[in-house]
Amino acid sequence: MSNKRTKLVTPTQPGPAAPAKLREASAAEAEPAYKSGLDIDPVLIHLGRDWTATKDEEYFDATWGAYITEGEDHYEFMLARIGANIQELGDTLDQAALFLSAGGVDPAVLDLLSIADKVVLLRKLFVEYLPQVPSGHQRNYLFRFNDHLDQCEQIEALRRTVLLKFLLNRSNTWLSELVHVADWIATGQLVFEEGIDCEHGDFRSWRKSSPAEKTD
Numbered sequence: 149m150s151n152k153r154t155k156l157v158t159p160t161q162p163g164p165a166a167p168a169k170l171r172e173a174s175a176a177e178a179e180p181a182y183k184s185g186l187d188i189d190p191v192l193i194h195l196g197r198d199w200t201a202t203k204d205e206e207y208f209d210a211t212w213g214a215y216i217t218e219g220e221d222h223y224e225f226m227l228a229r230i231g232a233n234i235q236e237l238g239d240t241l242d243q244a245a246l247f248l249s250a251g252g253v254d255p256a257v258l259d260l261l262s263i264a265d266k267v268v269l270l271r272k273l274f275v276e277y278l279p280q281v282p283s284g285h286q287r288n289y290l291f292r293f294n295d296h297l298d299q300c301e302q303i304e305a306l307r308r309t310v311l312l313k314f315l316l317n318r319s320n321t322w323l324s325e326l327v328h329v330a331d332w333i334a335t336g337q338l339v340f341e342e343g344i345d346c347e348h349g350d351f352r353s354w355r356k357s358s359p360a361e362k363t364d
Contacts (some may be wrong), residue, residue: 182288184295185339191302193310193328207324211331223318226326230307233333234263237300240337241266244344247351248273263304267297289347296340303336 208222216225242258245266253269261269274293281289310329314321345352 179284179288182291182295184291186295186299186302191299191306191332193306193325195322195324199322199324204322204324208327211327222323223314223326226323226330229330230311230326230333233330233337234307237303237333237337237340238263238266240341241270241300243355244340244351245269245273247344247348247354248277263300267300267304270297292343292347296336296343299339300336303332306332 208226212225212229216222241263242255245253245258246255248270258266258269271294274290278286278290307329310321310325314326
């Protein structure tokens, strides 16, 4: 699950005038039903009852030890990772909204929305885009992105729960909980991005041509 990418992308231009349609499936093809990734890997943090401070430190060192400077506060380090990853997830959702709406939404307003708000917006945009999807693929298309957005919602709920716990009772919050939150956010961003790249070839080329992508 661990993913340490923290490159940020910021939407700065509208999407294409007309997003390309997906590849038409042959009428003879029977498309298997899309399987939810949440059934296989639910958004949870598993720390056993026998979890100890030693195990906690070992887990952090194994995951992030090579990236932290000597003397740097481990908790502050992880909070920064969470911040960078949530920014990247939000930027990716913004870009998808700009792309699906063909530039019909205001990037400045998108930037003010929470992750939960962006999920609500994207659910509507995917439904509006559905007529452009081959009829034999529409069910799986909508199920796939609803599944990805469900994961984003669950990750946001997990982030909120752990950070409130940390804020109110820092001494009772394991460092590994922050590690898992950062990893889940990065995973959610990667899964969503891979999904839209897979379903929309034009999204990848559009994103790479944006000024923000070139200057990262």
